[in-house]
Amino acid sequence: MNTPSDTDSATERLIGSLASDLAPVHRLRSPGVRAFTWLAGVAAAAIVLAMIADVSALKHRLSAAPDMWLAATGSTLTAILAAIAAFQLSLPDARRTWALLPLPAVLLWIVASGVGCLRTWFVPGTHVADLSEARDCLIFIVGLAVPLSALLIIMLRRAYPLQPELTALVAGLASAAAAATLLNFFHPFDAAAIDLVIHVFAIAIVIGANWGLSGRLLAH
């Protein structure tokens, strides 16, 4: 066991070494501003995708099925609130309760998607996604969530989260929600049960991968 004088001198040495290689740092901007910087990146991706997508078909689909607006609003709000929560959680003195911020939007997203799913059972003649289309959705969500997550994790690493797993989990939710929102540009059919299951599976993959991999990247 170390004696008090040993530990005192060790602490003194530590203070000396920390102060000797002290470099000026750029103070981080507020979590809200940083979250909106990331969301601006998502918006830029949305603009690029809108240029190659059939936007008139999307408008027609949204006007024909108003509950899709709710699902899209739910996923968009989830992405925004989860991004804000992730940037808040990346601060060392953040409260864990920030992780609950996107919860109302997640509920809206789940309920609206569920209602859309039920509609395909009651309204005859609705185009239901087959397995290959559902697989495309999976690839799209996971494929788009990877660069969005990477950007988010790089930005979050600039702070110093003391709850890395929770931060990565919420960051995964933000990326998955953003990717699911952007999927609407290329989703010319209602979310049937199988499609919805695939969406949930894709989102779970993104959140799980972020939790497992990015949690380590954010741990210091």
Place this chain on the structure above:
Amino acid sequence: MASSPWVDRAGSFLHHPAFKDVIVAASWRRRTERRMNAIHTQDARADLRRSTWMEAAQAGDGVAYQALLRDCIPVIRSVARSRGVALDYVDDVVQDVLLTIHRARQTYDPGRSFTAWLCVIADRRAIDLLRRIRRQDLREVYAPLALEGYVDQVADPARGLIQADTTKTFTRAIASLPARQREAVRHLVLEERSLADAATLTRRTTGSLKVNLHRALKALRGKMKSWE
């Protein structure tokens, strides 16, 4: 005028010993409030001072940073102790928190309380340490008798003596070498320097060092054999 029974009762209460206690308690409370206000003022001053130092540290002021880190130690100790960290481990928390402050200094906003920021970090680090200790305790078993009774198969009590004897012989053999050979052995073998580094330090050519080392090793082999 006839005195009212309420006034009489109040008059008797004024002389009652319990009333004196009330007065004393009230005055003690006022004193405590004044002292608490003083403590709050002190805290506010300390917080402002730490905040100013941290702002200077963010700009690269090492002197302010040293003063800040030293000033943080009592606060960290107090948070760790209140979390239930044993006295033996408090310094581990202190060092961990100082490192965290260093790595997270870009996240501090001078518009907010530094002490509150520090206390949350200290609390988190104290919890981390307690978890680490708990995990370690689950893995390890305290069995002093088993440790005492454990027989180390490899241990050889004579080994230390033999090693000390060999070291002594070897040191004597090196000391008996000519100066240039001794220098080559010291730099290239004992201090494990590269030829280039040794040549720079001794201001000799690498060729000369190699030749002297070769001769030294040959001489040492001969000496060790003759002493055995």
